Amino acid sequence: SQTIHQWPATLVQPVGSPLSLECTVEGTSNPNLYWYRQAAGRGLQLLFYSVGIGQISSEVPQNLSASRPQDRQFILSSKKLLLSDSGFYLCAWTRGQWSYEQYFGPGTRLTVT
C-alpha cells in the first residue's frame, strides 16, 4: 500500500529564517505531487505541483519555492520566511494524469514568529 510522510509535524521559525519541509511517498512510482497551504479559517490553496523529477509548476507567486530531487520526494523551501507564511502545509499525491483523487499527508503546522 502507499503511504505519504511529511516532516516535521510542527515548526516554529522566526521571521527571516530559512525553511525546508519534506514530503515523501512510498509504495508507488512516478506520482504527481502537490503542495498546499491551509491558512487559519480558510480553504486549501495549491502552491506547487510536479509531474516528474525536476518538473515544478507554481500556481501563485510567493515567497516559497519547491523542488523534486527524487521521484518520490518533494521539498518546499523558503530563503526568508514572512509572517504571512504561517499555516498548515499539506503534501498530496496522485497516481498520474488520469487519476483524479489526491491522497494527503499528515501536514506540517508552521508558525512564523
Added chain:
Amino acid sequence: AQSVTQLDSHVSVSEGTPVLLRCNYSSSYSPSLFWYVQHPNKGLQLLLKYTSAATLVKGINGFEAEFKKSETSFHLTKPSAHMSDAAEYFCVVSDSVSGGYNKLIFGAGTRLAVHP
C-alpha cells in the same frame, strides 16, 4: 471554469441523528466529485468519490453522497451521526487535465459539530 459551493459553513447535529452536508458544483463537462474529511491538525482523508458510474456513491464510515446532475448537487449524508464524525468536510470537483496535471477545486469547507 469549474467551481464548488458548500452551502453551510457550520452544521450542528445530535449524536444518532442524520447528517446532511450540502454541496453544489459548476462544471462545463461531466465532473469527478469528491468529499474529504479533515480532523483537527490532520491531513485530508478521502471519504468518497464520484467518477461517472453509479450516481449514489458509498464511502467510508457510513457516509454516502448522491450525484444529481439536474440540480448540480453532490450532498453528503449519513443516517446516524457519531461523535467521531465531528470534523471539517470539503466538497471537491476536478478541473481539466493539462500538461499531465489534474487540478482539484476545493470548497470552503463545512464544520460539523456533533453533540451528545
